[in-house]
Structure formats: structure tokens, C-alpha cells
Amino acid sequence: MLQLLNPIWLFSLLTLAVPVVIHLWNIKQGKTLKIGSIALLGESSRQNAKSLQLSDLLLLILRCLLLAGLALLLCQPVWRDEKPVASRGWVLIEQAGARETYHHFKKSIDSLVNAGHELHYFGPGFRKAKLDEINADTLPASADSARLSYWALLHLLESKLPPRKPVTLFTVNQARRISGKRPSVSFPVTWRTYIPADSTVTWLQDAFLTSSDSVIVTLGKSTPAANTFKNYTIRPTGDHPLFGYSIINGQPLIILKGKNARVADSILVDTAATHIEIDSHRYPQDGPYVRAAIEAIKSYTGRKIIYSRANNKTDWVFFLSDIPNENHRSNKTNVLLYSGGDGSPAGTTTGSLNSEVITAAHHEKIALLKRTPANDPGNKDEVIWKDGAGDPLLVKTNTENTTYYQFYSHFNPAWNDLVWSSSFPMILMDLMFKNKPVPHEIDHRALPDEQYLPVNSKTAASGGKINAGDATPLTNYIWLFLFLLFAIERMITYKQQTETSYAGK
Numbered sequence: 015m016l017q018l019l020n021p022i023w024l025f026s027l028l029t030l031a032v033p034v035v036i037h038l039w040n041i042k043q044g045k046t047l048k049i050g051s052i053a054l055l056g057e058s059s060r061q062n063a064k065s066l067q068l069s070d071l072l073l074l075i076l077r078c079l080l081l082a083g084l085a086l087l088l089c090q091p092v093w094r095d096e097k098p099v100a101s102r103g104w105v106l107i108e109q110a111g112a113r114e115t116y117h118h119f120k121k122s123i124d125s126l127v128n129a130g131h132e133l134h135y136f137g138p139g140f141r142k143a144k145l146d147e148i149n150a151d152t153l154p155a156s157a158d159s160a161r162l163s164y165w166a167l168l169h170l171l172e173s174k175l176p177p178r179k180p181v182t183l184f185t186v187n188q189a190r191r192i193s194g195k196r197p198s199v200s201f202p203v204t205w206r207t208y209i210p211a212d213s214t215v216t217w218l219q220d221a222f223l224t225s226s227d228s229v230i231v232t233l234g235k236s237t238p239a240a241n242t243f244k245n246y247t248i249r250p251t252g253d254h255p256l257f258g259y260s261i262i263n264g265q266p267l268i269i270l271k272g273k274n275a276r277v278a279d280s281i282l283v284d285t286a287a288t289h290i291e292i293d294s295h296r297y298p299q300d301g302p303y304v305r306a307a308i309e310a311i312k313s314y315t316g317r318k319i320i321y322s323r324a325n326n327k328t329d330w331v332f333f334l335s336d337i338p339n340e341n342h343r344s345n346k347t348n349v350l351l352y353s354g355g356d357g358s359p360a361g362t363t364t365g366s367l368n369s370e371v372i373t374a375a376h377h378e379k380i381a382l383l384k385r386t387p388a389n390d391p392g393n394k395d396e397v398i399w400k401d402g403a404g405d406p407l408l409v410k411t412n413t414e415n416t417t418y419y420q421f422y423s424h425f426n427p428a429w430n431d432l433v434w435s436s437s438f439p440m441i442l443m444d445l446m447f448k449n450k451p452v453p454h455e456i457d458h459r460a461l462p463d464e465q466y467l468p469v470n471s472k473t474a475a476s477g478g479k480i481n482a483g484d485a486t487p488l489t490n491y492i493w494l495f496l497f498l499l500f501a502i503e504r505m506i507t508y509k510q511q512t513e514t515s516y517a518g519k
Contacts (some may be wrong), residue, residue, distance in 0.1 A: 224316035
């Protein structure tokens with residue numbers, strides 16, 4: 015069966031009127047007859063006649079076919095072999111929460127099942143489901159299905175699904191259920207989601223003791239719209255409407271009150287101080303900028319930060335030098351150090367005349383004036399900051415006992431505007447006090463249904479209309495046909511012109 019991928023180009027067939035009009039508008043001139051005398055010619059009334067008629071009909075047909083062929087070529091025709099396709103497909107729902115999913119899409123699921131579609135559970139094995147057991151709500155939750163992402167299950171479905179079966183999915187809308195690379199499948203997929211009734215959860219994200227002996231508690235809240243966090247300051251001796259305070263084995267414990275917390279409803283308070291060392295003996299002008307940013311962090315968060323000296327156990331060392339120091343290779347948890355070199359203008363080393371500092375969480379444009387060349391990061395290295403050209407600016411390397419951060423610039427206004435930026439303390443805080451990840455089972459953020467869909471490997475190239483595996487493009491055949499038409503048209507035209515020229519002689 016002939017199908018057109020771009021049928022909108024059929025409007026170009028209107029150009030067929032052009033050669034028709036040209037051929038119709040062919041007024042034949044009268045012939046001149048030479049006679050010896052006009053004596054015998056009688057006087058007659060003068061009559062002028064004009065004739066609109068088709069001439070050179072074969073040429074007209076050939077030229078119209080050429081234009082029609084070009085129009086068809088623009089429509090991208092394909093020939094699709096019609097094969098018997100089973101109209102019935104699979105309907106998939108998760109075993110966990112199957113009753114809620116079924117009642118949410120009851121009309122759609124019943125309609126598909128009555129039309130002959132098979133109902134299966136969306137989990138390893140994809141066993142057949144029965145509406146009786148779903149309505150009885152006696153199904154156990156499938157742990158394997160909950161651990162696997164939806165996209166991983168689609169990969170498994172590829173080997174289980176009979177050929178050419180369409181799939182209709184009904185699932186909850188939770189972004190945490192998709193991960194990895196978007197899969198490519200050979201079957202058509204329709205995916206409908208819904209937001210469960212209980213889609214808001216709060217939990218204790220963090221708690222630490224401040225320098226004033228109060229406790230900063232970070233309360234997280236996850237909704238389909240977003241994950242949000244809010245800090246609360248509580249006193250151990252006072253009563254708080256949201257939190258309880260107790261001591262377990264000498265360790266302070268924060269307890270979340272109320273019924274909204276399903277997980278992470280208690281958390282131990284981090285009472286340890288953060289020990290920091292700033293070693294700027296080689297570049298003494300850089301140290302005050304780092305210390306000022308740390309003081310801003312201390313004031314803003316209330317964290318217990320203690321400045322340590324060399325040879326002591328330290329959580330963070332800012333080794334503002336490009337000369338290795340063996341004292342910073344032991345008893346240090348995190349070490350930030352400069353790379354070697356005097357530096358050169360950022361434009362000459364990065365290929366960008368207007369370079370900038372780019373961090374993961376802050377998108378403020380910060381001018382980068384000088385930097386040192388960076389080596390290609392290894393497989394185990396992580397690029398934390400980049401410049402405007404995408405080259406590494408801060409690279410993280412993990413070793414057995416210490417994490418190193420190689421900085422390919424300096425904390426100095428002559429090198430960049432980072433130290434003048436109002437975001438500098440926040441950038442350092444993100445680096446030093448990383449936010450704990452949101453527990454996977456707590457994340458309730460939702461996505462549009464289109465984000466769940468896989469790539470259909472057989473229909474993606476043609477916008478989901480034509481099965482590329484069963485369709486044969488006709489483009490090459492049309493080109494050959496047009497070439498033959500053009501050759502015949504040129505031959506006929508040349509022959510007529512030759513005959514006309516001989517007749518004129």
C-alpha cells in the first residue's frame with residue numbers, strides 16, 4: 015500500500031496548471047498564400063478567428079508528469095506491505111497498588127479488556143492479572159518490581175511481548191521510578207499516569223549542633239511539584255511543636271512529631287566540630303579571602319568551625335600553594351590545593367576570550383582572568399567546577415584516606431572575580447557541607463506523561479506513523495522515472511526544433 019510521509023506537499027500539484035495554460039494559450043497564425051492575380055478574387059467580409067487549443071499534446075503530458083513526479087518526491091512516498099496485525103495488545107499495571115490504579119483508570123482498563131486486550135502485571139515475569147484478585151486487594155507488594163525502574167522493566171518486556179503487540183501502561187507518576195538511558199523498543203506504547211492520594215511526605219534531612227549549643231534541624235518535604243527544605247532552630251531545653259528531643263546513649267536525638275513522617279522520623283544530631291586549616295604561606299594574599307568566606311558560612315549556618323594547625327587531624331585543608339607538602343598527605347580528610355604554574359590569560363588556555371567560572375549549583379557569571387592548564391580528568395576523577403569553555407577548573411580525586419581538590423586558578427582578584435562574588439561563601443559551603451541525598455523511597459516528584467515514554471525504534475524516524483521495518487522508500491524509483499521522462503521530453507523537443515528549422519529553409 016502506498017503511503018506518503020509528508021502529504022502536505024500534495025498542494026504542489028497546483029503547479030500543473032502552468033504548462034496547461036502555456037499550451038492552451040497558443041494562438042495559431044494564419045498562413046500566407048502566394049497567387050499570381052487577384053482579379054478573380056471576390057470581395058468578402060473580413061473575419062478574424064482565434065483558436066485556443068492544445069498543441070503538442072505529448073509534450074504537455076510529459077511536462078505535467080515531470081511536475082507531478084517532483085511533487086510526489088517531496089511527499090516522501092513509501093510502499094508498506096500489509097501484514098495481518100493482531101489488534102489486541104497488553105494492558106500493564108503494577109502489582110503494588112494495583113487496586114488503586116485500577117479504580118483510577120477503571121473505565122479505560124475495562125474497555126481495553128473487553129476489546130480483547132490481555133491484562134498483565136508490570137513486573138518481572140509479566141504474569142497475567144485477574145480483575146477479581148485486584149478488586150479483592152489481597153495482592154502482596156512485589157519487591158522486585160519496586161526496585162526496578164520502569165525503563166528497566168521495558169527492556170525485559172521486549173523479550174516477553176509477542177511481536178507487533180501494542181502496550182498500554184497505567185502507573186503512578188513518580189520521577190524516582192525512571193532512571194538510566196531512555197530505552198528503545200519495537201512496540202507502540204501508550205502510557206498514562208496518576209498521582210496517588212498520599213503524595214506528600216516530610217522527613218528529617220539533617221541535624222547538627224551549633225556553636226551556641228542549639229540544634230539546626232533541616233526538615234524536608236516532598237510533593238509532586240518539588241522537594242523543599244526548611245531549617246529550624248531548637249533548644250534542647252525547650253519544647254517545639256514539630257520536634258522532640260532526647261538522649262540515646264549520650265547522643266542527642268531529634269524526633270519528628272505527627273503522622274506525616276513515614277520514614278526518617280528520627281535523626282542523630284551531629285555534634286562534631288569541623289576543623290579547618292588554611293595554609294597560604296606561598297600566596298599569603300589569598301588566605302584572607304578564603305577565611306572571610308568561611309567566617310560567612312559559620313555566621314550563616316551556625317556550624318561549629320575550628321581553625322586547626324598543621325600536623326593535626328583536619329577535616330578540610332586549603333593548601334593555597336602549588337608546591338607539594340607531605341604534611342598534607344596524612345590525617346586530612348579533604349585537601350584543596352593549587353595546580354602548578356604561574357597561570358596565563360584564560361582566553362589563551364581555554365580558547366574562550368570571555369571565560370567564566372561555572373559551578374554545579376550557581377550560574378552567576380564570574381569572570382575568569384587567569385588559570386593554569388588542566389590535565390584530562392581520569393576515569394575516577396570528578397569535575398566539580400568548569401570554565402566557560404568547558405575545561406576543568408576544580409577536579410575531585412578520591413584516594414584511600416583523603417579526597418583531593420585540584421584548583422586550576424587562585425583565590426585572588428588577579429586571577430578571577432570569584433572572591434568578590436556574593437556567591438563565593440555559598441559555593442564553598444556547597445563544596446564543604448554537601449547536602450545529603452533525598453532518600454529514594456521519599457522522593458514524590460512527578461513528571462509529564464511524555465517523559466516516561468521510550469523511543470520506538472521502528473516508528474521514531476517517521477514521527478510514529480510508519481513502521482520503518484515494513485516500509486520501502488520509493489524515492490530512488492521516482493528519481494529514475496523523472497530522469498527517463500526528462501530525457502524523452504528533451505528528445506521530442508529537439509526533434510521538433512530541428513524539423514522547424516529545416517522547414518524554414
